[in-house]
Amino acid sequence: MNAIRSTLLLSLVLAAQGIQAGEAGSCPNSSRLFAVPLACTHQSALHAAIEDQGANLLYSDLPFHQRYDATALLDGAEHLVVEYTAGGQFASAKYSMNGGRPTFTYTRDLLASRYGDPVAVGSLGSPKYEWNLSDGLSISLTEAWPAGRVSLQYLYPDRYRTALRQAGEEDHREMSSSQSASIY
Secondary structure (H helix, E strand, O other), rough: OOOHHHHHHHHHHHOOOOOOOOOOOOOOOOOOOOOOOOOOOOOHHHHHHHHHHHOOOEEEOOEEEEEEEOOOOOEEEEEEEEEEEOOOEEEEEEEEOOHHHHHHHHHHHHHHHHHHHOOOOOOOOOOEEEEEHHHHHHHEEEEEOOOOEEEEEOOOOHHHHHHHHOOOOHHHHHHHHHHHHHHH
C-alpha cells in the first residue's frame, strides 16, 4: 500500500507536464493533474479523475469548489480542495498535509527534480517555494511552522482571482435575494 501511495505522490507532484500534440487538441503544452490537462479541462472531467484515484468527495459548492478526503491520494494528506471559475474552468487545487519538515523537504526535492530550483518566497520559520511553469500554472509548497502543516497548491493565478471574484458576487446575490425575500 505504501508503494502505491508513494507512486501516487510521485505522479501527482510530477504531474504538471506537457502533453503530446494532438492528444488534447486545444491544449498543447498544458500542465496536468491526475492525467487531466488543466488548461482546458472542465470540472466534471477533473472530478471524475480525482474520484478514480480513490478520493471521496466531502463537500461540493458548485460551481466554485469541491473538497475531497485525500488520504487515499498522498501519504499524510488530509484534504484536497479544488476551485473552479463559474464556467467550470480549473483555477486551483490545494492539498493540506501533515508530516512537517520531512514531508515538506521530500516534496520540495521531488518538485525540484522535475522543475528545477524553486523561487524561495517564505520566511525561515514558514518556508515557501514556488515554481512558475510555461503555461501559467504556479505550483507552491508551504510549511506552516511550528504546526507542521504542509500545503501543496497548483494554481492558475488569473483564473483563481476570477473564481474568487465570481464566488463573492454569487454570495452577494444570494444574501441580497434572501434579504429581499425576508422583507416581504
